[in-house]
Amino acid sequence: MENSLIIFENTLLNCKEKAGLIIEDLTYNLISKSSSNIAVNALLIEFLGVLKKLDLLNQENATKVIKAIIKSKINSDQNTLYQYLEERSLLQSKIDQQKNLIKNKISKNFYELKNNLEKSEFKDEVTNGINEAFLYEVEALGILKETAESAFITMLEKGEDIELMSSEISKHLIYGAIFEGNFEKERILKSSQIILNTAFELANEYLSYSKALCKGVVRGVQEGIELGIEKFKKSFAYCLLEEDLSLKEKELVGIEDEYILLLKTCVQKQVNPAKDILQDMLENELDTLFAKLKRLASESREQLVLAINDLKKNPKIDDFSKLTQNKINVFKKEITDLEKVVSEKYKDFNLSEAKQLGINLWQRAKNLIKK
Structure with a gap:
């Protein structure tokens, strides 16, 4: 020195x-x-x-x-941080590429199955079945808006049970979108926004059904999230690590308030009549409309706290840091060898199928209401 x-x-x-x-x-x-x-x-x-x-x-x-x-x-610590940030960036790139790979494989397999079935003796019996299965992949394939739009337009043109039908359609779409992947608050709210805005835009065109459509879609999206939370709660019992439960807890924090905030944001961007209808719902039906969602989210968070405390008393894995480090090392090796996957081969096919999927979704909602 x-x-x-x-x-x-x-x-x-x-x-x-x-x-x-x-x-x-x-x-x-x-x-x-x-x-x-x-x-x-x-x-x-x-x-x-x-x-x-x-x-x-x-x-x-x-x-x-x-x-x-x-x-x-x-x-030295800063350099380590920069290294971690670089690794995270590489990992995110790998995740995005893997999503594209999965998306293309879904489209490819669906396309091949549908073509083969249409040429087979089973065409009449199972065509609706394969379309039903494909509905659960619309969010992953980036055709959620197109599918929702097709379902809502079909419903509006038929002019029957608009509030009930739009609720069922929205509930099915958001529930399917939630469990296309993990329960992630950000993705849930993004999918909700797509469905809500699609319906609100149509409400401003189909003036005779504006109120019924707005009320139905708000309730449907909310009920779909509620169903998602109910299923999400069942996964708590299978967590081995306190860290896993803590991550799940983060996805539940404020989800009910953020959904209400999302609706308020949508109101600001809308024009009449949808704007006035939504404003009235938020001002006069807020407590009753969202009571169940708030209760479910609160109960789920309480259940998570109990599960975390139980893990602290009876840890199922003692050395979490070693386990995590092993995972990071594996990721680092895979990232360096990853070959970028970029394919738009099935994009046009997906968009063309969205309209038919929407019609199938409308038919499904209609059948459920008749039961």
């Missing part, structure tokens, strides 16, 4: 008039390159001593030395 202090003094001595411009970087570089493990307090005293000797000690220069010392001491 003595050599570093000599360099510090000589450098400042040779350019005293510009000392204020170089003190911070000079201090940082000298400490970073030094192999000494002197405590920060001792370092500060040494460098301030040189500044005083050169008549350069003042509040501004002292602050620059302090900043440089702190920065140098966290340099």
Whole structure:
């Protein structure tokens, strides 16, 4: 460290008039390159001593030395953080590519199955079955809006049981979207927004059914989320780690309030008549409309707390850090070998099927109401 202090003094001595411009970087570089493990307090005293000797000690220069010392001491930790951020970026890229791969495989398999069935003796018996299965993949395939729009338009043109039908259609769409993947609040709210906005836009076109459509879709999306929460609760019992339960808890925090906020945001972006209808619902039916959703979310959070406390008392896996590190190491190896998968082969096919899927969804809702 003595050599570093000599360099510090000589450098400042040779350019005293510009000392204020170089003190911070000079201090940082000298400490970073030094192999000494002197405590920060001792370092500060040494460098301030040189500044005083050169008549350069003042509040501004002292602050620059302090900043440089702190920065140098966290340099290694910052580099580690940047490494983790880079790994996360690579992992996210891998996740996105894997989603595209799955999306294309779903489309490919559906396309092949449907073509073969249409040529087979089973065409009349099972065509609706394969369309029903495909409805659960509409969110993954990026055709949620198109499917919802087709279902709602078919319903509106038929003009029967609009509120009940739109509720059933919305409930089925959001529930299917929720369990296309994991229970993730952000994705649930995004899917909800797509379904709600699609319905509200149509409500402004089909004026005779505006109120029924708006009320039906708001209730349907909410009921779909409620069904999702009920199913989500059943997964708590299978968690081995407190960390897993804590992550699940985060997905439930504020979900009911964020759904209400989503509706309020939608209201601001809408025009009449949908805007006035939604505003009236939020002002006069808020407590009764969302009571069950709030209760379910609250009960689920309480159940998670109990499960977390139980795991703390009886841990099923003792060394979580080792398990996590092993997973990270595997990911790092896979990421470096990952080949990018980009395919739009089935995009047009998916969009063309969305209309028929919407019609099938309308038929399904109609059959449920008749039961």
